[in-house]
Amino acid sequence: MHPTSREKILDVAEARFAQRGYAGVGLREVADAAGLGKSSLFHHFPSKASLYGAVLDRVIERIEVRMHGALEASGGPRAQLSAAVVGLVDTLAEDPPAARLLLRTVFEDDDLSPTETPELVAADQRLDRLIARIARVITAGIEAGVFRPISVPDAIQTLIGAVVYPFASGEFGEKLAGEIFSAEAIARRKREILTLIEHGWMRPHSQGEKS
């Protein structure tokens, strides 16, 4: 309802960090947008890096929650991976700044990685667990003969690039393909990825396979 100040700060910080990047956003700007004085930010977060970490952790947590069910659901690796991709797309679509924030974070390995901010290492670990789970599903699919013997890390990189980037592409993407977050665009993205997985990674379908 009335979001707490902390949540309000996280919301505006997420949008700003996604739009202008870590170095490009001033705490003054965040505070103003949250309706607070700059000093008040430091009562909720000890530093700028910590605020960024908290924002990032919250985003990754949302994705984790959404993909958890899909990855552990019954059904073969094929169904699990498809459901996970759909869940990821849905999460990114519901939280428009998320995709850009994630990719920007990957690019900031210099400014952010060496930092020992606890929120950042928490977010890192969360992401590692999530990726490990996806890798496990793909590996299982290969061993079961459902997937071609592809390189798992490269497949994950392709997945990230093909799923996350379009939702982070902003004005450029809109000039190319129209409204990014429209229902049709989201559906097109799911179809694009799913057919790519289907034809590119799966073996030609033989009857009686568990999907």
Next chain:
Amino acid sequence: MHPTSREKILDVAEARFAQRGYAGVGLREVADAAGLGKSSLFHHFPSKASLYGAVLDRVIERIEVRMHGALEASGGPRAQLSAAVVGLVDTLAEDPPAARLLLRTVFEDDDLSPTETPELVAADQRLDRLIARIARVITAGIEAGVFRPISVPDAIQTLIGAVVYPFASGEFGEKLAGEIFSAEAIARRKREILTLIEHGWMRPHSQGEKS
């Protein structure tokens, strides 16, 4: 041999902008790395935005040169698109900061787009022409029945995400898949994209098609 000061500035600025982003890089840092005083930068570029634009334009120009031949070569759309992708991967591999710089630029639409820096609009136009050419090849492939009737803008977005992102993923990508710019990694990326295109976008191969 002895690069001119202007080229030296462009080189170090490209690396720095890719690593830390537009807002994250100070001109002092660029000048020092180029072995110059900060004031000297302004004798070669009138502003920071102009320097960024010149860096970006040079990167896009390299890609344009490399892909031009592939896109206009004889052979069907299938061969043209494959050659173009290979050319893009090679260019990104030879100029490691390029991928990250390109994606970062896409994300900076706020700080950079409204700017009327001539170098930036030149880079923009260059990129537009390149994308239009790729779109034309894919469209031709669909009309010729070689490709499935896919959404061309979405296919291009997928291509950008799957080709460019992995080379921009830095430490994260290396933790996942090892050295990004090793010869093997580059070969794996080509294979990954090519098979994805082959199975995901092309119609099942019938004899006698011009490839």
Next chain:
DNA sequence: TTGCCGCCCGACCGATCGGTCGACTACAGT
């Protein structure tokens, strides 16, 4: 020799950066 010009420099400008400090308010427990 003179004068010009491309290149480089240190000093300086106002603005903004992340972060600190001390004080003030409102409410909780006792």
Next chain:
DNA sequence: ACTGTAGTCGACCGATCGGTCGGGCGGCAA
């Protein structure tokens, strides 16, 4: 009524930001 505490604030800190200015230095033409 007293005290502690969570939350907010404006003023202030040193550092750095992009950018300007005036002058120095070396080669080249007249």
